[in-house]
Amino acid sequence: MRAISRAESDRKTPDRAAARPVRRRLSVDRRREELINAALELFSRREAEDVSIDDVAIAAGASRALVYHYFGGKQELYLASLRSAAEELEARLRPENAGRPVERLSQALGRYFDFVEEHAAGFAALLKGGPANRAGEVGEIVEGVRRRLLRMITEEMRVADPGPVLRITLRSWIASVETAALDWLEHRDMERSELERMLIDHMTALLEVAGRHDHRVREIVTVE
Template sequence: MAPGKPAETSENARPARRRLSVDRRRGELVAAALKLFGGRDAEDVSIDDVASAAGASRALVYHYFGGKQELYLAALRGAAVELESRLCRDEGGRPLDELAAALRRYFDFVEEDTAGFAALLRGGPARRAGEAGEIVDGVRRRLFLLIQRQLRVDEPSPVLRLTLRTWIASVEAAGLDWLEHRDLDRAALERMLVDQMVALCRAAAAYDEDVERLLAELV
């Protein structure tokens, strides 16, 4: 030990190393779980499957997460946070330009975090219940608010609310289909989805004056 340098006590030295190790290990377990939950229904994935995929023991998984449900929720939360962090940036410009930019970031997530996206949306809302459903619905609510802000809408009418929710469902379905087949150019798919938004607004404008005014601003 160098002269004049105080010795570190075990109490001072260990906590930082322990926290780093815990975070890293939890991250490895969550990443392994996401890959499994993204490819199979949650009920078909066991703690043993996760432990084997992560190169860990069954006891270690239980030590960090207590059980499969807690691990499943942690995996979903991590994927949700990552997706929302990509979508929350505003780039300015015309409403449709902002929508197109948000779609690019959305599909960046689809392509770069395939397991996270699939874990969030695979199976659809009918297969979600409890806290898992709340996490997925929370992503949808925040996406809805983002689109509402991009379209400069303060309070959507019932017709516009339904229109935006229909479009969000189309985007989710398109992401899952693209992951499965990848037989459509991604940039073309994104442009098509923007065009679908306009088409939905055209149809809805016949039933709602607010949507008609919005459509005039979009095109």
């Protein structure tokens, strides 16, 4: 049998390296961020139990093994995605400028809606879902954002220990903001600036009503 020369062998053997899909070399943080962004997009449109690791891998252009390498499993990926969205949203709520409390609240609300608009998938994934998604660590992540927003508002009002009337009033307003943001993302049939002004007016009206039930709230409204 005639020996096959090296040159002939090279011509007959497919170039496996060339056949392999080329993967981008990304830093650990950048790759992790891409996986989280892909997961948030999927979790915003479907229930968490309907999203698989394979779905995330395909959406991110990564391998299944890589997703497991970074997160260990779907629940860990889900929690990491929600934490990422929550941390960025909380960072945007930090007061930046001086001015009257209502002005600073308006500015914070604007930054809140900046996040809603720029990271619609993360916001929707953070807040959507049924009761099953509100237990344990997931519920703690969502409640953490709400507590931060409540604390920010009471600090702006210079209220160290809000009573039940003020606490319920502010938590009701926060729930209204969340509902309004999700509705706005779904319909987009109202100018964002108009929605923000309406929510600030909503807060003013709620405080006026609360003031009828608690003189301390009435004093805050009078000072404003």
